Amino acid sequence: MLLRLLISVVKAGDSVTAVHVQEADADAFDPNSFHTHEDLCKSKKVDFHVKVCITDSYVSELPYQVRISYATILVLGCSLSGPSLSAINTCLKGLPPSCTLLVMDTVGRILLEGQGTSQQGSVRAAALRSSQSFSSTYTFSDKKSNITPQLQKSLTIPASSTGPSMRPTTRRALSVVNKMVGVSDSVAEKLFHKLALLEAEGSIRNFALQELRYATNNFNSAMVIGEGGHSKVYRAKLGDGQDAAVKVLKSSHCSAVDFFREVDLFSSMKHESIVQIIGFCNNKEVQAIVYNLLKGSLRQNLRQLRWSERMKVAIGVAKALDYLHHSHNPPIIHRDVKSSNILLSHNCQPILSDFGAAMFLQQASADTKAPFDVVGTFGYLAPEYMMYGKVDEKIDVYSYGVVLLELITGKEAIQTDQEIRESLVLWARSFMCSGIWERLIDPNLVEDYNKEEMEMMMIAARLCLMHSSSRRPTMKMILRFFEKPEHWLRMQRERDDFLNGIDLQGETAQP
Secondary structure, eight states, rough: OOOHHHHOOOOTTTTTEEEEOOOOTSOOOGGGGGGGHHHHHHTTOOOOEEEEOOOHHHHHHHHHHHHHHTEEEEEEEETOOOOOOOHHHHHHSSSOOOOEEEEEEEEOOEEEEEEEOOOOOOOGGGGSSSTTTTTEEEEOOOSSHHHHHOOOOEEEEEOOTTTTSSSSSHHHHHHHHHHHHSEEEHHHHHHHHHHHHHHHSSSEEEOOOOHHHHHHHTTGGEEEEEEESSSSEEEEETSSSOOEEEEOOOTTTTHHHHHHHHHHHHOOOOOBBBBBBBEEEEOOOOOOEEEEEEEEHHHHHHGGOOOOHHHHHHHHHHHHHHHHHHSSSOEEEEOOOOGEEEEEEOOOOEEOOOTTOEEOOOOOOGGGOOOOOOOTTTOOHEEEEEEHHHOOOHHHHHHHHHHHHHHOOOOOSOOOOOSSOOEHHHHHHHHHHHTTTGSSOOOTTTTSOOHHHHHHHHHHHHTTSSSGGSOOOHHHHHHHHHHHHHHHHHHHHHHHHHHHHHHHHHHHHOO
C-alpha cells in the first residue's frame, strides 16, 4: 500500500513519515522493513522517516502526529474486510480541516476520502515528544480503546511548498491507483514492488505526463513513427536531450492489462537484441512506456539493406528469440514477431521490440490447457495459433520464418501494393516446393550476396514455416544452424545427391 502511494502520489520535495502504531505488549517492530521505501524516496528526492508509537489508541495518536508535523494528507491502511466507520469518524473529528484523510486497503484501493473537521489548532510544542526517525514515541491513554484495531499503519505527508490543500495532481494519481488495481490485486501488488525497486536503483524512471507532453510536442501527430492495433509510438526528445520512443497505449479495457504485462516483462529481460526500457508514465489520461529511439524498423529499411546486414538481422533476431524461449522459466512468447517490431541500430544491430502481446508460457497439463485470444499480425500468424489459439514457442518460430522470407525476397508479409492482398508465405511456398529458389531472391541485391548463406537462410525459412508445429525446429536449433552451417549444408547436399542418383538410375533403367 505504501509503495503504491510513493510511486503514484509523492513528488520531489515532499516529506513522508510512516507511523507504525502498536500496543505496549506487542512484539518489537523492525523499522528496517522500510528499506525499500527509503531507497525509493531517496531516488525521488523525498524525505522519508519512520516512527514507532507505543499506545493503546491509534485513533488519538495519528491525529496528534498529523498536527505536530503539519501534514496535509493522512493515509490509513486497513484489512481487506474494510475499515471501522466509528474509528474513521473519530479520526476525522481529530484532524484539522487542512488535512485530507484517505483510507486504503492492502492492495491499494482507496475506500474512503474525507476532510478533517476539528477546529483545534496545530500542536506547537512538538519538542515535548520524540520525533526522530527510527525512534520510538511513547504515549499513554487513561483507558483502553474499545475499537477493533483494524487500522495498523499510516502515512502522513507533511505540507510542502504546494500548499495545504490536496493537489489536483495528487487526486489524479490516486484515481490512477484505483484504476490500476482493477487488473489483478496480486499482480498489481507484485508489479508495484518491482517498479519501486527498479526506480530506487535508477534503472527505470517514472515520467510525469507533462514531461512526455513536452518531449512529444503535446503528442503531435507529426511525431508519430509507428502505430499498431493497441498503441501509437511517438518520437521524443527528453529533457536531458536524449532521443526516445514513447509508446502510448490506446484507451481500452485491456490497456491497463497490456501496460502491466509489458512493464513486468521488461523488468525481467536484459539482452543486446531486445529493446531497453527507459521508463514509464502511468496516468489517468495516458499510459506510456519510454524506450531508446533507434534508426528505424526492418520494414522501413529492408530494401536498402545489403546482404551482410540482412544476415546480421537474421542472426540477431534468432538470438533474441532463443533468449526469450530458453533463458526464462517459464519461456516468454513474443506473439507478434514481425519486421515492423524489429528495430535497427545505427550499425544495423536488430532490436526486438513491442512486447505488448508477449506472455509467460505457463506450463500446464494437456487437459487443462485452454486456447488463448489470438493477437498479432495477419501474414505472420502460425496456422495452429490462428485457427485454435494454441500458444507455445513454435508460433514465434513460424513468425521468424516469415521474417526470413522478407529478408530473402525484399517483400512484405502481405503484399499491399497489389489489388489482391497476397500472402508472402503462399507465394513463396510454390517456388520452394518446385525447387525454383532463385526466383525468390530480392532483385535489389543485384546478385551481391553469398550463395551459401542465401541457401542456408532459405533452408531455415522452409523449416520454420512447416505447417506442423512439431516439425519446426526450436530457435536454439536455428541459431546453431546459422553459427555452424557447414554440417547442415553437407547433409543437405548429400541428400540431394542421393535423390538425384536415384532419379538417374531410374532413367537409365528405362527401355
